[in-house]
Amino acid sequence: MKYPVTLGVNGESFELLVEAHKPLLHVLRDDLNLTGARRGCESGYCGACTVLLDRQPVHSCSVLAVAAVGKEITTIEGLAVNRQLHPLQEAFVADGAIQCGYCSPGFILTAKALLDGEPQPDSSTVREWLKGNICRCTGYAKIVSAVLNAAGKVRAGEGR
Protein backbone atom coordinates (compact mmCIF):
# COMPACT_ATOMS: atom_id res chain seq x y z
CA MET A 1 0.00 0.00 0.00
CA LYS A 2 1.27 3.47 -0.90
CA TYR A 3 1.05 6.43 1.43
CA PRO A 4 1.34 10.13 0.66
CA VAL A 5 4.12 11.53 2.85
CA THR A 6 5.94 14.79 3.27
CA LEU A 7 9.60 14.41 4.09
CA GLY A 8 11.80 17.24 5.31
CA VAL A 9 15.24 16.68 3.84
CA ASN A 10 18.13 19.15 4.06
CA GLY A 11 15.72 21.98 4.86
CA GLU A 12 13.45 21.26 1.89
CA SER A 13 10.06 19.66 1.89
CA PHE A 14 9.24 16.80 -0.50
CA GLU A 15 5.83 15.29 -1.17
CA LEU A 16 5.99 11.68 -2.20
CA LEU A 17 3.96 8.53 -2.52
CA VAL A 18 5.80 5.68 -0.79
CA GLU A 19 5.13 2.06 -0.02
CA ALA A 20 4.90 1.15 3.65
CA HIS A 21 7.86 -1.23 3.55
CA LYS A 22 10.27 1.13 1.77
CA PRO A 23 13.35 2.05 3.76
CA LEU A 24 14.23 5.73 3.93
CA LEU A 25 17.51 4.87 2.16
CA HIS A 26 15.71 3.78 -1.00
CA VAL A 27 13.46 6.83 -1.04
CA LEU A 28 16.43 9.16 -0.62
CA ARG A 29 18.38 7.49 -3.41
CA ASP A 30 15.68 6.46 -5.88
CA ASP A 31 13.05 9.17 -5.46
CA LEU A 32 15.09 12.18 -4.33
CA ASN A 33 18.35 11.33 -6.12
CA LEU A 34 20.32 11.92 -2.91
CA THR A 35 22.88 9.21 -3.59
CA GLY A 36 25.27 10.36 -0.86
CA ALA A 37 23.42 7.90 1.38
CA ARG A 38 25.07 4.70 0.22
CA ARG A 39 23.75 1.20 -0.07
CA GLY A 40 26.02 -1.06 1.88
CA CYS A 41 25.08 -4.05 3.99
CA GLU A 42 21.44 -2.95 4.32
CA SER A 43 21.32 -4.69 7.64
CA GLY A 44 22.29 -2.01 10.13
CA TYR A 45 25.98 -2.78 10.46
CA CYS A 46 28.14 -0.90 7.99
CA GLY A 47 26.90 2.68 8.39
CA ALA A 48 27.31 3.59 4.70
CA CYS A 49 23.65 4.67 4.64
CA THR A 50 23.94 6.92 7.71
CA VAL A 51 21.77 10.03 7.71
CA LEU A 52 20.77 12.34 10.54
CA LEU A 53 17.24 12.01 11.83
CA ASP A 54 16.43 14.93 14.10
CA ARG A 55 20.19 15.55 14.27
CA GLN A 56 21.06 12.02 15.41
CA PRO A 57 22.85 9.42 13.30
CA VAL A 58 20.76 6.47 12.14
CA HIS A 59 21.11 3.77 9.51
CA SER A 60 18.63 4.87 6.83
CA CYS A 61 18.30 1.24 5.71
CA SER A 62 16.71 0.57 9.10
CA VAL A 63 14.15 3.38 9.10
CA LEU A 64 10.88 3.26 7.18
CA ALA A 65 10.27 6.30 4.99
CA VAL A 66 6.65 6.46 6.22
CA ALA A 67 7.96 6.68 9.78
CA ALA A 68 10.25 9.61 8.98
CA VAL A 69 7.37 12.05 8.46
CA GLY A 70 7.72 15.14 10.64
CA LYS A 71 11.38 14.49 11.28
CA GLU A 72 14.32 16.56 10.17
CA ILE A 73 16.44 14.49 7.76
CA THR A 74 19.98 15.55 6.88
CA THR A 75 22.08 13.85 4.23
CA ILE A 76 25.63 14.61 3.19
CA GLU A 77 24.25 16.81 0.40
CA GLY A 78 22.90 19.14 3.07
CA LEU A 79 26.20 19.86 4.78
CA ALA A 80 27.95 22.27 2.45
CA VAL A 81 26.50 25.78 2.39
CA ASN A 82 26.97 27.95 -0.71
CA ARG A 83 29.53 25.45 -2.00
CA GLN A 84 31.55 25.95 1.17
CA LEU A 85 32.37 22.57 2.66
CA HIS A 86 31.62 21.82 6.29
CA PRO A 87 34.79 21.82 8.46
CA LEU A 88 34.43 18.05 8.82
CA GLN A 89 34.43 17.62 5.06
CA GLU A 90 37.49 19.86 4.77
CA ALA A 91 39.27 17.94 7.52
CA PHE A 92 38.56 14.60 5.84
CA VAL A 93 40.12 15.92 2.64
CA ALA A 94 43.07 17.62 4.35
CA ASP A 95 43.91 14.64 6.56
CA GLY A 96 43.58 12.02 3.85
CA ALA A 97 40.72 10.35 5.67
CA ILE A 98 39.14 9.46 2.33
CA GLN A 99 40.17 6.84 -0.16
CA CYS A 100 37.37 5.38 -2.23
CA GLY A 101 34.88 7.64 -0.47
CA TYR A 102 32.08 5.14 -0.24
CA CYS A 103 31.88 5.27 3.55
CA SER A 104 32.75 8.95 3.92
CA PRO A 105 29.24 10.46 3.99
CA GLY A 106 28.30 8.11 6.82
CA PHE A 107 31.41 8.87 8.83
CA ILE A 108 31.07 12.62 8.34
CA LEU A 109 27.40 12.70 9.33
CA THR A 110 28.00 10.58 12.41
CA ALA A 111 30.87 12.86 13.39
CA LYS A 112 28.69 15.91 12.82
CA ALA A 113 26.07 14.61 15.23
CA LEU A 114 28.78 13.95 17.79
CA LEU A 115 30.39 17.39 17.48
CA ASP A 116 27.02 19.16 17.53
CA GLY A 117 26.29 17.59 20.91
CA GLU A 118 29.80 17.38 22.28
CA PRO A 119 32.19 19.91 20.71
CA GLN A 120 35.30 18.60 22.48
CA PRO A 121 35.20 14.83 22.37
CA ASP A 122 38.26 12.79 23.22
CA SER A 123 39.54 10.18 20.85
CA SER A 124 37.83 7.27 22.63
CA THR A 125 34.45 9.03 22.37
CA VAL A 126 35.05 9.60 18.66
CA ARG A 127 35.86 5.92 18.25
CA GLU A 128 32.78 4.91 20.22
CA TRP A 129 30.53 6.99 17.95
CA LEU A 130 32.18 5.74 14.78
CA LYS A 131 31.71 2.07 15.69
CA GLY A 132 28.58 2.01 13.55
CA ASN A 133 30.54 2.99 10.43
CA ILE A 134 32.91 0.69 8.60
CA CYS A 135 35.76 1.75 6.31
CA ARG A 136 37.46 -0.90 4.22
CA CYS A 137 40.21 1.33 2.72
CA THR A 138 42.08 3.60 5.08
CA GLY A 139 41.73 2.16 8.52
CA TYR A 140 40.47 4.45 11.18
CA ALA A 141 43.45 6.48 12.46
CA LYS A 142 43.14 9.22 9.85
CA ILE A 143 39.38 9.36 10.19
CA VAL A 144 39.60 9.80 13.97
CA SER A 145 42.26 12.46 13.62
CA ALA A 146 40.21 14.30 10.97
CA VAL A 147 37.25 14.41 13.37
CA LEU A 148 39.45 15.70 16.20
CA ASN A 149 41.01 18.32 13.91
CA ALA A 150 37.60 19.44 12.70
CA ALA A 151 36.46 19.73 16.32
CA GLY A 152 39.42 22.00 16.98
CA LYS A 153 38.51 24.19 14.02
CA VAL A 154 34.85 24.41 14.98
CA ARG A 155 35.95 25.47 18.49
CA ALA A 156 38.34 28.04 17.09
CA GLY A 157 35.43 29.53 15.13
CA GLU A 158 36.92 28.72 11.76
CA GLY A 159 33.90 26.73 10.77
CA ARG A 160 30.26 26.51 11.57
Added chain:
Amino acid sequence: MQYVEPGSLTEALQTLSQNGEEGKVLAGGQSLLLMLHLGLVRPAVLVSLQRLSDLTAIAYDPKGGLRLGAMTTQRAIETSPLVRQHCPMLARTSSLIASVHVRMLGTLGGNLCHNLPGADPPPALIALDATVLLASTRGVRELAIAELFSGFMETAVRPDELLTEIRIPPASLGGRAVYLKHCVRSVDPALVGVAVRLKLAGDGVTCADLRIGVGGVSPTPYRAGSAEKILRGQRLSRDSISAASAVAAAECDPITDAHGSARYRRKMLEVFMRRALTGGWNGDGAAALC
Protein backbone atom coordinates in the same frame (compact mmCIF):
# COMPACT_ATOMS: atom_id res chain seq x y z
CA MET B 1 1.39 -4.09 3.76
CA GLN B 2 -0.49 -1.48 5.73
CA TYR B 3 1.20 0.95 8.09
CA VAL B 4 -0.64 2.48 11.02
CA GLU B 5 0.45 4.83 13.80
CA PRO B 6 -2.07 4.65 16.66
CA GLY B 7 -2.29 7.85 18.67
CA SER B 8 -3.06 6.17 21.99
CA LEU B 9 -2.38 2.95 23.83
CA THR B 10 -6.08 2.04 23.70
CA GLU B 11 -6.10 2.50 19.95
CA ALA B 12 -2.91 0.46 19.59
CA LEU B 13 -4.38 -2.42 21.61
CA GLN B 14 -7.57 -2.37 19.59
CA THR B 15 -5.59 -2.47 16.36
CA LEU B 16 -3.58 -5.44 17.61
CA SER B 17 -6.69 -7.20 18.81
CA GLN B 18 -8.38 -6.74 15.42
CA ASN B 19 -5.41 -7.98 13.42
CA GLY B 20 -4.25 -10.95 15.48
CA GLU B 21 -1.39 -12.86 13.85
CA GLU B 22 -1.53 -10.54 10.81
CA GLY B 23 -0.39 -7.54 12.85
CA LYS B 24 3.16 -6.83 13.89
CA VAL B 25 4.32 -4.18 16.32
CA LEU B 26 7.00 -1.78 15.10
CA ALA B 27 8.97 -0.16 17.91
CA GLY B 28 12.41 1.20 16.96
CA GLY B 29 12.63 -1.12 13.98
CA GLN B 30 16.26 -2.08 14.47
CA SER B 31 15.50 -5.80 14.42
CA LEU B 32 12.13 -5.93 12.70
CA LEU B 33 13.00 -3.90 9.60
CA LEU B 34 15.97 -6.13 8.86
CA MET B 35 13.75 -9.18 9.17
CA LEU B 36 11.16 -7.48 6.95
CA HIS B 37 13.70 -6.68 4.25
CA LEU B 38 14.99 -10.24 4.33
CA GLY B 39 11.43 -11.51 3.94
CA LEU B 40 11.52 -13.36 7.27
CA VAL B 41 8.31 -11.69 8.41
CA ARG B 42 5.44 -10.54 6.21
CA PRO B 43 2.83 -8.86 8.37
CA ALA B 44 -0.32 -7.49 6.74
CA VAL B 45 -0.35 -4.57 9.16
CA LEU B 46 2.58 -2.83 10.75
CA VAL B 47 1.53 -1.11 13.98
CA SER B 48 4.02 1.63 14.77
CA LEU B 49 4.29 2.79 18.37
CA GLN B 50 6.22 5.93 17.63
CA ARG B 51 3.41 8.28 18.58
CA LEU B 52 2.93 6.67 22.01
CA SER B 53 5.15 9.07 23.91
CA ASP B 54 3.84 7.75 27.24
CA LEU B 55 5.85 4.60 26.59
CA THR B 56 9.19 6.44 26.67
CA ALA B 57 9.07 7.42 30.34
CA ILE B 58 11.76 6.45 32.82
CA ALA B 59 10.64 6.76 36.44
CA TYR B 60 12.00 5.85 39.84
CA ASP B 61 10.51 5.79 43.30
CA PRO B 62 11.80 3.95 46.37
CA LYS B 63 8.68 1.76 46.64
CA GLY B 64 8.16 0.89 42.98
CA GLY B 65 11.77 0.76 41.90
CA LEU B 66 12.79 1.63 38.37
CA ARG B 67 10.17 1.68 35.62
CA LEU B 68 11.04 1.94 31.98
CA GLY B 69 8.53 2.45 29.21
CA ALA B 70 8.89 -0.17 26.49
CA MET B 71 9.64 2.49 23.85
CA THR B 72 12.61 3.87 25.79
CA THR B 73 15.57 3.80 23.42
CA GLN B 74 18.81 2.11 24.38
CA ARG B 75 20.52 5.46 24.05
CA ALA B 76 18.04 7.03 26.48
CA ILE B 77 18.73 4.26 29.01
CA GLU B 78 22.49 4.52 28.55
CA THR B 79 22.45 8.28 29.16
CA SER B 80 19.60 8.54 31.71
CA PRO B 81 20.75 10.10 35.00
CA LEU B 82 18.05 8.08 36.80
CA VAL B 83 19.21 4.75 35.38
CA ARG B 84 22.87 5.64 35.91
CA GLN B 85 22.17 6.49 39.52
CA HIS B 86 19.91 3.61 40.49
CA CYS B 87 20.93 0.85 38.11
CA PRO B 88 24.33 1.59 36.55
CA MET B 89 24.64 -2.02 35.36
CA LEU B 90 21.63 -1.56 33.08
CA ALA B 91 22.95 1.75 31.71
CA ARG B 92 26.24 0.04 30.97
CA THR B 93 24.52 -2.93 29.36
CA SER B 94 22.64 -0.59 27.02
CA SER B 95 25.88 1.16 26.10
CA LEU B 96 27.28 -2.16 24.85
CA ILE B 97 24.52 -2.77 22.30
CA ALA B 98 25.58 -2.56 18.64
CA SER B 99 26.40 1.04 17.67
CA VAL B 100 25.23 4.55 18.59
CA HIS B 101 23.16 4.47 15.38
CA VAL B 102 21.22 1.40 16.47
CA ARG B 103 20.86 2.63 20.05
CA MET B 104 19.33 5.92 18.89
CA LEU B 105 16.27 4.08 17.56
CA GLY B 106 16.35 0.62 19.11
CA THR B 107 14.09 0.25 22.15
CA LEU B 108 14.21 -1.90 25.25
CA GLY B 109 10.75 -3.32 24.58
CA GLY B 110 11.60 -4.15 20.99
CA ASN B 111 14.81 -5.84 22.04
CA LEU B 112 12.99 -8.06 24.55
CA CYS B 113 10.15 -8.95 22.20
CA HIS B 114 12.49 -10.14 19.45
CA ASN B 115 14.54 -12.26 21.82
CA LEU B 116 17.40 -12.46 19.35
CA PRO B 117 20.29 -14.65 20.44
CA GLY B 118 23.08 -12.51 21.86
CA ALA B 119 20.85 -9.62 22.92
CA ASP B 120 22.36 -7.85 25.92
CA PRO B 121 19.37 -6.64 27.98
CA PRO B 122 17.76 -10.07 28.62
CA PRO B 123 20.51 -11.52 30.85
CA ALA B 124 20.88 -8.16 32.64
CA LEU B 125 17.15 -7.98 33.36
CA ILE B 126 17.07 -11.63 34.49
CA ALA B 127 19.79 -10.86 37.05
CA LEU B 128 17.84 -7.77 38.09
CA ASP B 129 14.69 -9.84 38.67
CA ALA B 130 12.72 -7.55 36.38
CA THR B 131 9.11 -7.98 35.37
CA VAL B 132 7.28 -6.82 32.28
CA LEU B 133 3.75 -5.57 31.78
CA LEU B 134 1.83 -7.07 28.89
CA ALA B 135 -1.29 -5.15 27.94
CA SER B 136 -4.16 -6.13 25.68
CA THR B 137 -7.83 -5.26 25.32
CA ARG B 138 -8.35 -8.16 27.74
CA GLY B 139 -6.38 -6.48 30.51
CA VAL B 140 -2.83 -6.25 31.82
CA ARG B 141 -0.63 -9.04 33.15
CA GLU B 142 2.75 -8.85 34.83
CA LEU B 143 5.28 -11.49 33.95
CA ALA B 144 8.67 -12.35 35.44
CA ILE B 145 11.27 -11.54 32.81
CA ALA B 146 12.69 -15.06 32.67
CA GLU B 147 9.24 -16.34 31.70
CA LEU B 148 9.09 -13.94 28.78
CA PHE B 149 11.74 -15.84 26.82
CA SER B 150 10.04 -19.04 25.77
CA GLY B 151 12.37 -20.32 23.05
CA PHE B 152 14.66 -19.42 20.16
CA MET B 153 13.42 -15.98 19.06
CA GLU B 154 10.15 -16.72 20.79
CA THR B 155 8.44 -14.96 23.65
CA ALA B 156 5.32 -15.35 25.78
CA VAL B 157 3.85 -12.19 24.25
CA ARG B 158 0.57 -13.06 22.55
CA PRO B 159 -0.32 -11.57 19.15
CA ASP B 160 -2.83 -9.14 20.68
CA GLU B 161 -0.52 -8.11 23.52
CA LEU B 162 1.83 -5.18 23.80
CA LEU B 163 4.79 -5.08 26.13
CA THR B 164 4.35 -1.66 27.71
CA GLU B 165 6.70 -1.45 30.67
CA ILE B 166 9.76 -3.00 32.27
CA ARG B 167 9.98 -2.91 36.06
CA ILE B 168 13.04 -3.42 38.21
CA PRO B 169 12.10 -3.92 41.86
CA PRO B 170 13.71 -1.82 44.60
CA ALA B 171 15.43 -4.90 46.08
CA SER B 172 17.46 -5.26 42.86
CA LEU B 173 18.77 -1.72 42.89
CA GLY B 174 21.80 -0.37 44.65
CA GLY B 175 23.59 -3.71 45.10
CA ARG B 176 26.55 -5.21 43.32
CA ALA B 177 25.78 -5.93 39.71
CA VAL B 178 27.92 -6.73 36.71
CA TYR B 179 27.23 -7.44 33.06
CA LEU B 180 30.02 -8.83 30.93
CA LYS B 181 29.78 -9.28 27.20
CA HIS B 182 32.05 -11.34 25.02
CA CYS B 183 31.94 -10.77 21.28
CA VAL B 184 34.37 -10.65 18.38
CA ARG B 185 33.67 -7.09 17.21
CA SER B 186 32.12 -4.69 19.68
CA VAL B 187 29.08 -4.07 17.43
CA ASP B 188 28.24 -7.78 17.36
CA PRO B 189 25.67 -9.57 19.49
CA ALA B 190 27.07 -11.32 22.55
CA LEU B 191 28.62 -14.75 22.07
CA VAL B 192 28.34 -14.86 25.81
CA GLY B 193 26.60 -12.32 28.01
CA VAL B 194 26.70 -12.89 31.77
CA ALA B 195 24.91 -10.70 34.28
CA VAL B 196 25.43 -11.16 38.01
CA ARG B 197 23.79 -9.40 40.90
CA LEU B 198 24.85 -10.41 44.37
CA LYS B 199 24.40 -9.51 47.98
CA LEU B 200 27.10 -10.15 50.53
CA ALA B 201 26.31 -11.03 54.13
CA GLY B 202 27.59 -8.85 56.98
CA ASP B 203 30.88 -10.75 57.12
CA GLY B 204 31.75 -9.51 53.63
CA VAL B 205 32.64 -12.95 52.26
CA THR B 206 29.43 -14.97 52.41
CA CYS B 207 27.08 -14.73 49.47
CA ALA B 208 23.68 -13.92 51.00
CA ASP B 209 21.91 -14.05 47.66
CA LEU B 210 22.61 -13.84 43.96
CA ARG B 211 20.98 -13.94 40.55
CA ILE B 212 22.76 -14.90 37.36
CA GLY B 213 21.39 -14.25 33.88
CA VAL B 214 22.98 -15.75 30.77
CA GLY B 215 22.48 -14.70 27.17
CA GLY B 216 24.09 -15.47 23.82
CA VAL B 217 25.05 -19.02 24.72
CA SER B 218 21.86 -21.02 24.37
CA PRO B 219 18.83 -20.70 22.08
CA THR B 220 17.22 -18.43 24.65
CA PRO B 221 18.45 -16.39 27.63
CA TYR B 222 18.06 -18.05 31.02
CA ARG B 223 18.72 -17.89 34.72
CA ALA B 224 21.71 -20.00 35.76
CA GLY B 225 20.03 -21.59 38.77
CA SER B 226 22.56 -24.38 39.37
CA ALA B 227 25.47 -21.98 39.57
CA GLU B 228 23.47 -19.75 41.90
CA LYS B 229 22.72 -22.72 44.16
CA ILE B 230 26.40 -23.55 44.57
CA LEU B 231 27.19 -20.06 45.81
CA ARG B 232 24.07 -19.01 47.72
CA GLY B 233 24.79 -19.01 51.45
CA GLN B 234 28.41 -20.04 50.85
CA ARG B 235 31.69 -18.24 51.36
CA LEU B 236 32.84 -16.68 48.13
CA SER B 237 36.30 -17.76 47.09
CA ARG B 238 38.20 -18.38 43.91
CA ASP B 239 37.42 -22.07 44.31
CA SER B 240 33.69 -21.72 44.88
CA ILE B 241 33.39 -19.26 41.99
CA SER B 242 35.32 -21.63 39.71
CA ALA B 243 33.11 -24.53 40.76
CA ALA B 244 29.92 -22.57 40.04
CA SER B 245 31.27 -21.45 36.65
CA ALA B 246 32.21 -25.00 35.72
CA VAL B 247 28.71 -26.23 36.53
CA ALA B 248 27.18 -23.44 34.45
CA ALA B 249 29.38 -24.41 31.50
CA ALA B 250 28.60 -28.12 31.90
CA GLU B 251 24.86 -27.50 32.01
CA CYS B 252 24.50 -24.98 29.19
CA ASP B 253 22.98 -25.86 25.82
CA PRO B 254 25.21 -23.86 23.48
CA ILE B 255 24.38 -22.95 19.89
CA THR B 256 26.67 -22.74 16.87
CA ASP B 257 26.34 -19.82 14.48
CA ALA B 258 28.49 -17.53 12.34
CA HIS B 259 29.81 -15.81 15.45
CA GLY B 260 31.11 -18.88 17.24
CA SER B 261 30.82 -22.61 17.77
CA ALA B 262 28.96 -24.34 20.57
CA ARG B 263 32.23 -25.61 22.01
CA TYR B 264 33.69 -22.11 22.08
CA ARG B 265 30.56 -20.67 23.68
CA ARG B 266 30.65 -23.28 26.44
CA LYS B 267 34.30 -22.51 27.21
CA MET B 268 33.74 -18.79 27.14
CA LEU B 269 30.68 -19.07 29.38
CA GLU B 270 32.90 -20.60 32.04
CA VAL B 271 35.51 -17.85 31.65
CA PHE B 272 33.05 -14.98 31.62
CA MET B 273 30.95 -16.32 34.44
CA ARG B 274 34.08 -16.59 36.57
CA ARG B 275 35.02 -13.02 35.71
CA ALA B 276 31.52 -11.66 36.30
CA LEU B 277 31.20 -13.42 39.67
CA THR B 278 34.66 -12.24 40.69
CA GLY B 279 33.75 -8.72 39.62
CA GLY B 280 30.55 -8.86 41.65
CA TRP B 281 32.42 -10.24 44.65
CA ASN B 282 35.04 -7.48 44.51
CA GLY B 283 32.34 -4.90 43.90
CA ASP B 284 34.24 -3.82 40.85
CA GLY B 285 32.38 -4.65 37.67
CA ALA B 286 34.64 -2.62 35.43
CA ALA B 287 37.76 -4.36 36.70
CA ALA B 288 36.33 -7.67 35.60
CA LEU B 289 36.38 -6.60 31.98
CA CYS B 290 38.56 -8.49 29.63
